[in-house]
Amino acid sequence: xxxxxxPAAHGIVEVGPRPALTREQLEGVTTASTFVLDQxxxxxxxxxDAVIWLVVALDKGISNFNSSAGPGTPETAFxxxxxSVSAYMTLNATLDSYPCxxxxxxxxxxxxxxxxxCAKDASRPTCNGPLPGPGPYxxxxxxxxxxxxxxxxxxxxxITLRTAKSPSSIPTAGSGHSAGMIAITAIxxxxxxxxxxxxxxxLVFCGSDSCGSSTFSKPESVTxxxxxxxxxxxxxxxxx
Amino acid sequence: MAKSDDCVHILxxxxxxxxxxxxxxxxxxxxxxxxxxxxxxxxxxxxKATENSDIHAxxxxxxxxxxxxxxxxxxxxxxxxxxxRTLLLAYIILMLITFAFEMASSITAATHQxxxxxNVLLKQMLERYQKSDPNNNSDNEVTKTWDELxxxxxxxxxxxxxxxxxxxxxxxxxxSDADYPWPRACCVxxxxxxxxxxxxxxxxxxxxxxxxxxxxxxxxxxxTHAWGVAWFGFAILCWTFCVLLGxxxxxxxxxx
Numbered sequence: 344x345x346x347x348x349x350p351a352a353h354g355i356v357e358v359g360p361r362p363a364l365t366r367e368q369l370e371g372v373t374t375a376s377t378f379v380l381d382q383x384x385x386x387x388x389x390x391x392d393a394v395i396w397l398v399v400a401l402d403k404g405i406s407n408f409n410s411s412a413g414p415g416t417p418e419t420a421f422x423x424x425x426x427s428v429s430a431y432m433t434l435n436a437t438l439d440s441y442p443c444x445x446x447x448x449x450x451x452x453x454x455x456x457x458x459x460x461c462a463k464d465a466s467r468p469t470c471n472g473p474l475p476g477p478g479p480y481x482x483x484x485x486x487x488x489x490x491x492x493x494x495x496x497x498x499x500x501x502i503t504l505r506t507a508k509s510p511s512s513i514p515t516a517g518s519g520h521s522a523g524m525i526a527i528t529a530i531x532x533x534x535x536x537x538x539x540x541x542x543x544x545x546l547v548f549c550g551s552d553s554c555g556s557s558t559f560s561k562p563e564s565v566t567x568x569x570x571x572x573x574x575x576x577x578x579x580x581x582x583x
Numbered sequence: 584m585a586k587s588d589d590c591v592h593i594l595x596x597x598x599x600x601x602x603x604x605x606x607x608x609x610x611x612x613x614x615x616x617x618x619x620x621x622x623x624x625x626x627x628x629x630x631k632a633t634e635n636s637d638i639h640a641x642x643x644x645x646x647x648x649x650x651x652x653x654x655x656x657x658x659x660x661x662x663x664x665x666x667x668r669t670l671l672l673a674y675i676i677l678m679l680i681t682f683a684f685e686m687a688s689s690i691t692a693a694t695h696q697x698x699x700x701x702n703v704l705l706k707q708m709l710e711r712y713q714k715s716d717p718n719n720n721s722d723n724e725v726t727k728t729w730d731e732l733x734x735x736x737x738x739x740x741x742x743x744x745x746x747x748x749x750x751x752x753x754x755x756x757x758x759s760d761a762d763y764p765w766p767r768a769c770c771v772x773x774x775x776x777x778x779x780x781x782x783x784x785x786x787x788x789x790x791x792x793x794x795x796x797x798x799x800x801x802x803x804x805x806x807t808h809a810w811g812v813a814w815f816g817f818a819i820l821c822w823t824f825c826v827l828l829g830x831x832x833x834x835x836x837x838x839x
Contacts, residue, residue, distance in 0.1 A: 507750055510751065513706045
């Protein structure tokens with residue numbers, strides 16, 4: 344009997360599906376301090392009068408959350424999360440904001456962590472402020488009629504946010520030399536070496552007048568230099 | 584003798600032709616290197632900031648080598664026609680010196696391509712973009728250049744907007760992650776320079792933000808220039824090698 348009484352006393356109906364990161368292709372599904380959920384369309388369609396709240400908690404703090412805690416109280420204030428508050432409540436909306444069914448083609452998401460202006464403002468305990476660390480976090484939706492909770496979803500799977508590395512961890516060492524550069528260097532070095540060797544050979548063997556005199560003849564005007572003067576003396580001798 | 588006369592004339596003709604080609608290629612090399620040096624492509628301040636201006640050193644050497652090649656080609660033509668040993672010896676030695684310089688330029692340009700990895704630019708961008716130090720002029724240059732680059736080429740970061748999420752940065756120190764997952768310049772902007780849909784941009788809805796990285800837009804023109812200087816120089820040198828060998832053979836056959 345006692346067991347039957349307990350659920351009746353609570354009166355909170357569990358509805359599904361549980362919240363999840365959006366399936367839309369968005370670059371910012373998770374960032375370092377925000378994440379994006381799908382809106383709870385059609386989840387609370389039987390509770391037309393309720394106000395739907397989002398409860399955000401650290402993975403290790405979900406057992407401390409009491410569904411009868413009220414939003415906007417110090418026990419659920421965002422500004423004290425996670426030091427003294429194990430779960431905060433934010434992003435309240437009536438069912439009108441989540442019409443069912445969702446029109447095809449619309450992007451219906453909730454960005455958790457988008458309000459930066461009230462992050463330190465204690466007078467706004469239901470602020471949707473940026474999350475203070477990488478998590479992992481778990482969320483659930485809670486429907487309240489007045490201050491009485493009437494329906495809730497199950498806790499989501501743990502959501503871990505991105506952690507940024509320091510730029511000094513980027514390796515900037517040279518990636519080695521490409522094939523093209525090695526080819527250029529090798530081939531040009533060989534060509535230069537051959538040329539220098541040929542130059543040395545050319546100067547050593549042909550530096551003095553020791554090669555090629557019969558191979559090429561110079562242009563006509565130069566042959567005058569080869570004229571042997573002793574012919575002049577011979578001719579008069581032969582005539583006599 | 585007639586046969587070897589023909590051989591001589593053929594060899595002379597080939598050498599003159601070879602030198603004409605070298606002269607023209609020298610002019611072309613000078614023109615190409617002047618273009619590379621003076622081309623105001625947008626990414627130059629970033630290259631200057633990374634102290635990686637090998638390509639400019641290579642291009643400057645290329646300008647003077649090109650002019651030298653042209654002058655030496657004329658000297659070579661005169662030397663071949665006159666069959667003068669001294670002229671041709673001077674030609675060969677000066678050509679070898681020019682060959683060495685052009686070799687240096689070509690290898691430098693080829694090395695530049697290897698050292699220009701995205702990581703160097705990524706690190707520079709993360710450390711200096713929007714670094715709020717009003718005294719440091721070169722940081723402001725980096726910021727202005729990146730903003731212009733991202734707006735004109737519709738790109739974001741080096742590899743993509745995820746650069747700003749994966750690493751901490753000088754930008755992240757002054758701009759909160761929730762308000763600025765990536766800089767506003769990564770959003771699709773309207774004619775006034777304001778984001779078309781700021782929430783869409785912050786969420787990363789395609790169509791409202793630039794999803795591709797800027798590395799291709801930046802490195803593309805610079806790498807083409809480096810490629811041009813390196814391989815054109817290499818081609819000229821191969822041709823010069825043949826002409827020089829021919830000239831040396833011709834020189835050794837000239838009567839004293």
